[in-house]
Amino acid sequence: xNEVKPEPSLPAPEAxxxxxxxxxxxxxxxxxxxxAVWWWPISQVxxxxxxxxxxxAVTLLLLGGWWLFASRAPWRTRLTVLAAFAVLVASLxxxxxxxxxxxxxxxILEARWSTAPASAASLPRKAATSNNQDDSGRxxxxxxxxxxxxxxxxxxxxxxADWKTTPPQVLWRQPxxxxxxxxxxxxxxxxxxxxxGTREWVVCLDVLTGDLLWEHGDExxxxxxxxxxxxxxxxxxxxxxxFTFGATGILNCLALDSGKLxxxxxxAEEAPGCLPEWGYAGSxxxxxxxxxxSSGQDDGKSLRAYQVADGAPVWQGGSRAxxxxxxxxxxxxxxxxxxxxxxxxxxxxxxxxxxVLWERPWGNRQPVVxxxxxxxxxxxxxSSGYGVGAELLKIGxxxxxxxxxxxxxxxxxxxxxxxxxIEHGGFLYGLDDGMLACVDLRDGKRRWKSGRYxxxxxxxxxxxxxxxxxxxxxxxxxPGPSAPNQLARFPVFDAKLWNPPALSGDLLLVxxxxxxxxxxxxxxxxx
Numbered sequence: 001x002n003e004v005k006p007e008p009s010l011p012a013p014e015a016x017x018x019x020x021x022x023x024x025x026x027x028x029x030x031x032x033x034x035x036a037v038w039w040w041p042i043s044q045v046x047x048x049x050x051x052x053x054x055x056x057a058v059t060l061l062l063l064g065g066w067w068l069f070a071s072r073a074p075w076r077t078r079l080t081v082l083a084a085f086a087v088l089v090a091s092l093x094x095x096x097x098x099x100x101x102x103x104x105x106x107x108i109l110e111a112r113w114s115t116a117p118a119s120a121a122s123l124p125r126k127a128a129t130s131n132n133q134d135d136s137g138r139x140x141x142x143x144x145x146x147x148x149x150x151x152x153x154x155x156x157x158x159x160x161a162d163w164k165t166t167p168p169q170v171l172w173r174q175p176x177x178x179x180x181x182x183x184x185x186x187x188x189x190x191x192x193x194x195x196x197g198t199r200e201w202v203v204c205l206d207v208l209t210g211d212l213l214w215e216h217g218d219e220x221x222x223x224x225x226x227x228x229x230x231x232x233x234x235x236x237x238x239x240x241x242x243f244t245f246g247a248t249g250i251l252n253c254l255a256l257d258s259g260k261l262x263x264x265x266x267x268a269e270e271a272p273g274c275l276p277e278w279g280y281a282g283s284x285x286x287x288x289x290x291x292x293x294s295s296g297q298d299d300g301k302s303l304r305a306y307q308v309a310d311g312a313p314v315w316q317g318g319s320r321a322x323x324x325x326x327x328x329x330x331x332x333x334x335x336x337x338x339x340x341x342x343x344x345x346x347x348x349x350x351x352x353x354x355x356v357l358w359e360r361p362w363g364n365r366q367p368v369v370x371x372x373x374x375x376x377x378x379x380x381x382x383s384s385g386y387g388v389g390a391e392l393l394k395i396g397x398x399x400x401x402x403x404x405x406x407x408x409x410x411x412x413x414x415x416x417x418x419x420x421x422i423e424h425g426g427f428l429y430g431l432d433d434g435m436l437a438c439v440d441l442r443d444g445k446r447r448w449k450s451g452r453y454x455x456x457x458x459x460x461x462x463x464x465x466x467x468x469x470x471x472x473x474x475x476x477x478x479p480g481p482s483a484p485n486q487l488a489r490f491p492v493f494d495a496k497l498w499n500p501p502a503l504s505g506d507l508l509l510v511x512x513x514x515x516x517x518x519x520x521x522x523x524x525x526x527x
Contacts, residue, residue, distance in 0.1 A: 019072045023063060030059040127212050138505030141185040144234035144283035145371060145500065146459070149328050151420050153461040156505045157523035161464070161476060163488035166522040168474065168508070170492075172210035173517040177201060179230025179247070180281075182500035183509040183516075186237045189213060189256065190502070190509055192516070193244055195221060195230030200246045202235065204259055207507060207518060214259030222247035222279040228513060232281035232324070234500060236291070241308065243291050247279035251293055253311060263311035270304075271295035274322065276343075278367060281324035285338065287351055290314050294340055296322025303327065303340050303349055317354025320345045323368040330374040332395040335403060339372050339380070346372070346382060348395075348403070358395070358403045363388050370416035370430070375423045375441060379408070385417025385433060390444065411444030413437060418455040418498065422465070427481050429465060431455065436467070436477070436484055450484045451475075457500045468510055472497045474519070492517060 033055045068078055097112050139147075139155035146153055160166065177194025184191045190207040193200065199217040206213055223229035236243045241262065242254040249267025254260065267274065274296040285292040290305040302318035318340060325341035329351060337348040337357050344365055348357040362368070366386035373381045375392070383390035389412040393405040414421065414432050421430025427447065428439040434454045438447040454470025464487070467475040472493030478485040495512045502509045508519045 017072050019070065022066045022070055026059060026062045026066065030055060126210075138507065140187070140237070141183070141502040141504045142238065143184055143236040143286075144182060144326050145420060146503070149285075149326070149371065150373060151371075151422055151459050153459060153503050156461070156503070158462045159464055159466075159476065159506075160522040160524050161478070161487040163476065163490060163522065168490050168522065169520040171208060171507075171518040171520055173515060174210050175514065176511055176516040177203075177230065178228065178513045180228065180232045180498050180513060181230070181511075182234035183502040183511065184235040184237050184242075185502050185504040185507070185509060186256065190518075191235045191237065191242055191244075191256075192511065193231035193233065193235065193246065195223075195247075197221075200231055200248070200250065202242065202244050202252060202254060202259070204242075204256075205516075207504070207509070210516070210518065216252065216254055216259045216261060218246065218250050218252070218264075220246055220248045220250055222275075224278065227278040230513065232279055233283040233326070234502075236284045236286050238286040238308070243284040243286060245280055245282065245284045245293050247281075249275060249280050249295065251284065251291070251306070251311075253291070253308070265306060265311055267293075267295045271297035271301065276322050276324065278324060280322070281326075281369070282322065283326040285327040285329060287329050287338075290351075292327050292338060292351075294322040294327055294342070296320070296342070302342065302347070303338065303354055305354060315354035317349050318342070318347045318356055320347055320359075325368055325371050328371060330372075330380070331377075332374065332380060333378045333397065333403060335395075341368050341372055341382065343368065346393075346405075358405060360393070360405045362391075369418050371420040373421060373423055373428075381421075381423070381428065381441075383414050383416035383421060383430065385415045387412070388415065390414040390416070390428070390439070392441070392444065409444040411439065411446075413444060413446035413449075414439045419457045422458060422460045424460065424463070425481070429460075429479050430458070434470070436479070438479060438481060438484070440481070447481050448483060451477075451486065456497055459501055459503055461503065466501070466503070466508070468492075468497050468499075468501050470497055472512070474508075474510070490519075492519070 037051045145151040177196040179194050181193040185207055188207050190205045193202055198221050200220040202216045204213040231247045233245045240256045242256050244252045251265040253262045282294045289308050291308055292305045295304050296302055298319040300319055301316040302320050304316050305314040307314055320342035323341045323343045328339050336351055338351050340347045344363050346360045346362050350357055363384050368384045370383050375381055378395050381392050391410045392408040394408050395405055398404055414430050414437055416430045419431045421428055426441045428441055434452055435449050436451045437449040453467050456467055456469040459466040465477045465479055472495055474490045474492050476488045478487055492510055493512050495514055497512050499511045506521050506523050508521055510517055
């Protein structure tokens, strides 16, 4: 009788051999790090975001390294998961497109099938059929931040707060070339800069219709992944001439009535290698027959003045790298001076010959954008984002008679990253890392902080504040030392709005890097 041998038993299926413990530790450490960054009192939103991005990137790298080299998973499984991850990334890239970043450096993604405004490069502009001589008597807005280069509008009708009964009226809306430039308005002419393809254009539109009056183009282009594409400055109009300063440093003088090029200077040739990281962003200053721009060159050539008549060089002065604020003229301690808010230095120049009157170190190598604000016969306030804050300086003379600054206070209550701020009644109103804040001018202490408007722009008119929010909304407030007092809101764009607005009478010109629009604002009726 044959002996039946029992069949050998099969080994029980093994539990998963993947070593999960390193992944758990990596994820636990990532969560703990993210929570610590989120709750840590970091005053700079953009710094917090960058740290969180770094935590996320390091976490993905560590998880990828663990999965490929230390997970003990079968190689077929490892490669399959890796291929699936690559397909996922490719699918996301095919679904969404990158549209830059917000002011807090948060990436903006939009679906590729979404309808974007048509590009100005692909649509012919409607030429004006007649030269509309507008005799409305509206005050001009001839340069960056208005006549005083301080974002305060002192002429024109008072704005009404009743936007429910009479909302703002959109007179026209149309595509525009890319860039962060603003409008200058003189009479019926509205002038701005834009990028179309490989050319940078100065464009003059009819303010009431948006029709093209003239344009001038130069072969030039600036672009960066974070800063976007196109020019960053606002034209300056003076005595029938238009002065523009492009992102690559082309200084043009054009005839206001026709756009004819009268003369041109190029910083790429005169100040080679000095192009700022985000492009030239300082709007030209016209004073006493000279147009003044910041080239940022060292060796006594940082600030430059040219003859308005023919573009001939007049003087050069200073040796500091250019910032992104615009040169401004003011009188402090009885002395006229041009203030250049440079990278890491504040420099005051004599407008007659460009010589340096005084200097003061500033900031932390991060961009300076907000305009300095004179607030008294010898007082001036500076403010920057990136955790720098604000400082009130008193300008006076020392025992030897030399001008110099003395700090009155320094405060983190106002960190104006991209928008200039305003003084009224002894208080400063500005966007502190994207939230509207009120700061007491006497001591730099914050009275309140409310309303997240992002990194938009501000204009002040008759005790009321117009805010063009980064989200594309227009907001009207009547702020005081006790509260912001928001009065009305009106949606204008569904896109990032960084460009400075321009107000001429009841007409407000606003634009993004895709569209431009003219709004007629409701005004108070005379009693």
